[in-house]
Amino acid sequence: xxxxxxxxxxxxxxxxxxxxxxxxxxxxxxxxxxxxxxxxxxxxxxxxxxxxxxxxxxxxxxxxxxxxxxxxxxxxxxxxxxxxxxxxxxxxxxxxxxxxxxxxxxxxxxxxxxxxxxxxxxxxxxxxxxxxxxxxxxxxxxxxxxxxxxxxxxxxxxxxxxxxxxxxxxxxxxxxxxxxxxxxxxxxxxxxxxxxxxxxxxxxxxxxxxxxxxxxxxxxxxxxxxxxxxxxxxxxxxxxxxxxxxxxxxxxxxxxxxxxxxxxxxxxxxxxxxxxxxxxxxxxxxxxxxxxxxxxxxxxxxxxxxxxxxxxxxxxxxxxxxxxxxxxxxxxxxxxxxxxxxxxxxxxxxxxxxxxxxxxxxxxxxxxxxxxxxxxxxxxxxxxxxxxxxxxxxxxxxxxxxxxxxxxxxxxxxxxxxxxxxxxxxxxxxxxxxxxxxxxxxxxxxxxxxxxxxxxxxxxxxxxxxxxxxxxxxxxxxxxxxxxxxxxxxxxxxxxxxxxxxxxxxxxxxxxxxxxxxxxxxxxxxxxxxxxxxxxxxxxxxxxxxxxxxxxxxxxxxxxxxxxxxxxxxxxxxxxxxxxxx
Numbered sequence: 001x002x003x004x005x006x007x008x009x010x011x012x013x014x015x016x017x018x019x020x021x022x023x024x025x026x027x028x029x030x031x032x033x034x035x036x037x038x039x040x041x042x043x044x045x046x047x048x049x050x051x052x053x054x055x056x057x058x059x060x061x062x063x064x065x066x067x068x069x070x071x072x073x074x075x076x077x078x079x080x081x082x083x084x085x086x087x088x089x090x091x092x093x094x095x096x097x098x099x100x101x102x103x104x105x106x107x108x109x110x111x112x113x114x115x116x117x118x119x120x121x122x123x124x125x126x127x128x129x130x131x132x133x134x135x136x137x138x139x140x141x142x143x144x145x146x147x148x149x150x151x152x153x154x155x156x157x158x159x160x161x162x163x164x165x166x167x168x169x170x171x172x173x174x175x176x177x178x179x180x181x182x183x184x185x186x187x188x189x190x191x192x193x194x195x196x197x198x199x200x201x202x203x204x205x206x207x208x209x210x211x212x213x214x215x216x217x218x219x220x221x222x223x224x225x226x227x228x229x230x231x232x233x234x235x236x237x238x239x240x241x242x243x244x245x246x247x248x249x250x251x252x253x254x255x256x257x258x259x260x261x262x263x264x265x266x267x268x269x270x271x272x273x274x275x276x277x278x279x280x281x282x283x284x285x286x287x288x289x290x291x292x293x294x295x296x297x298x299x300x301x302x303x304x305x306x307x308x309x310x311x312x313x314x315x316x317x318x319x320x321x322x323x324x325x326x327x328x329x330x331x332x333x334x335x336x337x338x339x340x341x342x343x344x345x346x347x348x349x350x351x352x353x354x355x356x357x358x359x360x361x362x363x364x365x366x367x368x369x370x371x372x373x374x375x376x377x378x379x380x381x382x383x384x385x386x387x388x389x390x391x392x393x394x395x396x397x398x399x400x401x402x403x404x405x406x407x408x409x410x411x412x413x414x415x416x417x418x419x420x421x422x423x424x425x426x427x428x429x430x431x432x433x434x435x436x437x438x439x440x441x442x443x444x445x446x447x448x449x450x451x452x453x454x455x456x457x458x459x460x461x462x463x464x465x466x467x468x469x470x471x472x473x474x475x476x477x478x479x480x481x482x483x484x485x486x487x488x489x490x491x492x493x494x495x496x497x498x499x500x501x502x503x504x505x506x507x508x509x510x511x512x513x514x515x516x517x518x519x520x521x522x523x524x525x526x527x528x529x530x531x532x533x534x535x536x537x538x539x540x541x542x543x544x545x546x547x548x549x550x551x552x553x554x555x556x557x558x559x560x561x562x563x564x565x566x567x568x569x570x571x572x573x574x575x576x577x578x579x580x581x582x
Contacts, residue, residue, distance in 0.1 A: 010151045011037045013395055014142045016129040016187070017158035018046040020381045021373025021388030023112055024072050025156045028392030030122035031071070031461055034399060037150055038116065038124045039142070041162070041181060046124075047077070047112035049105045049381065050178050051205045051281075052312055053304050056231065057088060059432035060382040061098035062413045065448035067382075068232045070414075071461025072389040073115060074382070075231035081107040083244045083306060084224040094444040096434050099231060102246065104305030107239075125150075129157075130186035132194065132369070139368035145186075154368040154395045158388055159375045161203065163188040163350035168267035169343055170321025179205075179345065188350045194366055197353035201429050202275035203379060204283050204317040204346040207325050210339040211309040214301060219247040219334035222300075233449055241306050247334070250296040251316070255331040256288055259320065267319035267346055275348040278379045278429040279540065283317040283346065284328070299332060310341055319346035351377045351429075354421040360394040360404035361387060361418070370395050376421055379429040386414045393459050405459055412443055412451055424560040435538055438564040524553045526570070527577045535573055541566040 015026040018040030026038040040046060055078040056064055068075035082101035089096045116124055127148065132155060133141035141151045162177030162184040175183045192198055224243035230236075263269045268277075268285045277286060287297050300314040313335070318325055322343040329335045354376040356363065361376070363369040372391035373384035394404040407415035416437045421430055434440050443451070456462045532545040540561045550556040553574065557567055 009149065011035050011123070012152065012399060013037070013154045013156065013392075014039060014150050014152040015156045015158060015392070016142070017160055017162070017373070018043075018124075019158060019160045019373060019384060020047060020074065021158035021160070021384035021391075022156075023047050023116065024067070024074065024385045024388030025158055025370075025372055025392035025395070026116065026122055027073055027119060028071070028389050028461060029156075029396050030119045032393070032396045033121060034396050036122050037152070038122060039127055039129050039144065039150075040124065041126070041128050041177070041184075043113070043124065043126045045109070045178070045181065046116065047109050048178070049103065049108060051203070051317075051381075052314055053102050053105045053108075053302055054100055055082075055103060055381060056098060056100040058096055058098045059413060059434045059436070060380060061088075061100065061231070062434070062443060062445045062448070063382040063386045063417070063432055064099075064231050065445045066412050066414050066452060067386055067389055068234075069448040069452040069462075070389060070393075070456050070459055072385060073112070074385045076234055076236050077108060077112050077115070078103055079230045079232050079234075080111050080236045080238060083241075083303065084246055085229045085243070086222075086225050087229070093441075094446065095441050098445060099229065101229075101231070102244075102302050104307070106305050106307065128182070128184060128187075129159075130184075131190040132157075132187075132366075134194070134366060137366055139366060154370065154399055156370045156372055156388070156391045156395055157187075157191075157375060158371075158373040158384070158391075159184060159187065160384075161347050161349040161374055163191075163198075163375065165347055165349045168273055168319045168346040168348070170265045170267060170319070170324065172321070173267070173272070176347070177349075178347070179342070183349075191352070194369075196363070196365075197356055198350045199353055199377075200275040200348060201351045201377060202273055202277040202346055202348045203281070203374075203429060204277070204319065205344050206313050206315070206317045207329060207340050207344040208304070208310045208342040209301075209313055209329060209335065210341055211303060211311050213337055213339040214247070214311065215334045215336065216247060217334075218336075219249045219301065222246050222248055239306075244303055244306070246303070247301040249299045249301065249332055249334045251284070251299060251332055252296055255328055256295075258327055258331055259284065259288060259324070262320060262324045265321050265324060273319060273346055273348060276428045277346075278431060280431040280433065281317075281379060281429075283319060284315070285318060285320070301334075313344075316344070317346075318344045349374075351375055353377070353425060355423065355425050357422050359406050359408075359418050359422050360398075361391040361422075362394065362398065362404070368395075368398065374429075377426045377430055378417070378421060379431050383417060383430070383432055386417065390414065390418065393461070405455060407455070409437070410439055411455065412448065413437055420560075424558065426560050428560075435565070436563055524571060524574050525578070526550055526552060526556065526574050527581075530573065530577060535569055537566045537569050538563070545570070 012034040013029045014037045029036040081103045084102040088098045128145035131143040139155045165177040165183040167174045167176045177183045223245045302312045304310040325343045326340045370391040372387035532542045544559045544561045
């Protein structure tokens with residue numbers, strides 16, 4: 001192996017943050033041959049999974065397949081480490097079918113860390129970034145908390161929830177980026193000094209309970225699927241350990257009454273939290289406010305891994321005090337005697353208004369500066385990883401004087417996400433949904449490699465064949481790996497064949513014509529008395545339209561959360577209303 005040394009403090013690229021975005025950004029840069037530093041506060045929490053232990057699901061699995069098609073690592077890493085996997089929406093159309101897997105979270109971290117450590121041209125540093133250095137509005141380096149300074153020509157910031165992070169548990173507030181990890185305040189100040197727009201968002205995590213204190217006779221079992229289920233087209237080594245089930249229970253009126261009785265102690269209900277939380281991953285308090293008539297909310301019990309007794313209690317993220325959370329858990333069937341190992345919490349953090357970025361995730365006002373992940377106002381591991389890959393690739397292309405890779409809405413879910421977050425001012429954390437993609441009928445997860453093959457070839461990250469230390473670590477932990485490679489399926493999935501190219505072209509022509517028609521509808525007036533609640537559009541779109549009351553269709557198109565499909569329905573309603581008035 002040749003030496004990777006090229007000066008301890010001189011790099012082509014520095015990546016800030018060792019979460020899912022930072023890992024993909026750093027690997028992309030190093031695999032493309034540039035000298036890269038990955039700066040993370042704690043080497044032991046690289047690729048951590050604080051909110052849940054799952055990868056995939058509708059929209060998100062599609063992102064993971066696209067990451068894999070473009071040469072990223074997330075798909076292989078979850079394939080190496082999953083403990084439970086299922087195909088969701090299997091009875092529905094191919095466009096919305098989606099794999100969802102639960103990882104052994106400790107193994108997921110260790111596997112990704114091994115990949116990073118083995119990667120040529122990549123150096124990992126445990127430190128905290130405190131200030132971006134610039135020279136005439138161009139990146140020149142990074143100052144670290146230890147006093148060390150790194151020289152670099154480009155910088156990718158993937159700070160997650162760490163910028164001015166504050167944890168809330170009832171009346172208790174703690175400055176932190178995650179439980180037990182310090183917040184980053186100076187870096188946020190540095191970004192503000194560069195004139196970048198910062199806003200305040202909120203997310204949270206759930207309590208964990210001890211596996212042996214769950215009454216499994218009182219909960220419903222959901223077994224894992226078996227067979228050749230995987231996200232990546234690459235065959236990876238896996239430990240020879242049995243897959244594990246998850247279990248399902250639900251809250252009940254007693255649970256809800258208990259929470260309402262302690263409403264004054266909730267950091268959310270009391271107003272101590274000012275940041276905006278995610279619409280599509282709400283806390284239990286937000287669910288009770290939004291759906292006051294619902295008698296039960298599903299709760300999923302997901303074990304964190306083969307070698308631990310910790311169990312995520314998914315569905316009850318909370319900002320209540322720890323003692324109230326324990327009472328809440330014990331009001332749920334099957335958890336009457338549960339021992340709570342860790343309470344859940346809400347966390348507020350600074351996020352960038354990503355509309356200041358271009359579609360390559362570059363910051364035009366500071367040359368060589370890129371952003372990826374939750375700092376851009378998104379939520380979810382998969383959204384972060386996809387952005388990290390894009391930012392890393394485009395960072396290297398900029399260094400080499402090449403035009404950026406631009407993924408558009410017609411290319412897949414990554415393109416949809418990039419368009420949404422950079423062209424609209426998000427007022428809440430963004431989550432990928434299949435409904436956000438106007439061409440979703442063409443974006444089935446099994447067709448990602450075919451759709452993106454030409455772009456992947458241009459990027460140059462595919463066909464690396466690098467498993468290295470990650471596979472060795474898995475063999476040592478889990479024994480012999482599963483053996484023979486099965487015959488290839490059509491586009492890695494024989495459940496339904498891919499859409500024939502001629503049919504696809506026909507759909508694309510139809511949808512492109514629809515998009516051109518919508519673009520020409522901009523000045524169509526929206527009647528003042530139009531009842532948005534009666535339109536056949538998504539609930540989020542109804543709420544956005546009712547709040548903003550746009551005057552014309554082009555104003556509606558600029559609202560966050562309004563999809564082209566929503567616009568088409570709105571246009572038809574406006575035209576019909578105007579005709580009735582004539």
